Amino acid sequence: MRPPTGPPPGPGPGAGRPVPSPPHLLILGGTTEARRLAEALAARPGGGTRVTTSLAGRVARPVLPPGEVRIGGFGGPEGLADWLRAHRVTALVDATHPFAGTISFNAARAAASAHVPLLALRRPPWTSVDGDDWHGVGSLEEAADALTTLGARRVFLTTGRTDLSAFAGRGDGTWFLVRSVDAPEPPYPARMETLLDRGPFTLDGEREVLRRYAIDAVVTKDSGGEATAPKLTAAREAGLPVVVVRRPAVPEGVAEAATPAEALAWLDVHT
Known part of the structure; x- marks a missing residue:
């Protein structure tokens, strides 16, 4: 049998093109809403989003969400902005406790500096009813x-x-x-x-x-x-x-969501 002649076949269509990285979401977590958002993203068919949840480390035995988890601070807004750039974060969700005011303002400053869209995921406040004192x-x-x-x-x-x-x-x-x-x-x-x-x-x-x-x-x-x-x-x-x-206000100009479902809808637009 004669060996084939002519040049070897060339690469197929699309060969050599860089494979696009999946969107990378950073969740500032520690709340039930943060964990449910990470769970909802993990349950999506085919995944498609890399999720990192950051926990402050103040609870000795936290309930860990699915996905990547980091524990500890960032070193203020500048450190957080550097982390967003270094890890190519495409969206940031602040799902910390409604009273974690410092991290929320740090997140707003870092997101603006790194040009990363930011969402504040906050459960609605309580409302009084008849009979409450x-x-x-x-x-x-x-x-x-x-x-x-x-x-x-x-x-x-x-x-x-x-x-x-x-x-x-x-x-x-x-x-x-x-x-x-x-x-x-x-x-x-x-x-x-x-x-x-x-x-x-x-x-x-x-x-x-x-x-x-x-x-x-x-x-x-x-x-x-x-x-x-x-x-x-x-x-x-x-x-x-x-x-x-009373809880502190979300930083001015930051988009808000009340539920993980609302946060998913926002992510579909911004990632």
Whole structure:
């Protein structure tokens, strides 16, 4: 059999062209919404989006989302902007806690510097209903003052383990039940009991907490969402005042989504 003659066949159509990289999404996470967004992207047929979730590292045993995970800070807005450029991030979603104000403003500055589209994924705030006795305040310090005005003596404090300093200097004998995922960090109130627990919480469970500890006032941040909302219903049923710390605003000009589904729709346009 004769060997073939002539030049070898050339490369097929498209040979030698660079393969385009998939879109790279960075999620600033730590919330249920962030994890659900990563799960929804991972469940899409064929994938198509590289997802990295960044966690601050403040919780000892976080629930990890699918995809790549990095833990720790970026070194301010400049460090975040450098990371976005170095890892060729095509979109940034700030799905941090509604009260993580510093990282949200850092994200806005970094996204503008790196020319990366930014979305803030924020669960809607809570709204009061008939029978609620809510006292809105602008800060934790104002919340502490409100407890004095209300004459509260046994307080269910659900603002997180790192935000207790505003209540630490009280010398009026007020007792606090502090609930958090990990043990609180000082400074914290002198008269305090810690309840280590992670949501979601049930209405029956919240009723029992208020009854067992003889709570006469509740303090919470307006985090929104369903996981920790039953305490509000339990407080309403018991006729207890609730001091609600208002959440900070999203940085001006940043697009917002209230649900992971809305965030997916935004990503379809911007990646």
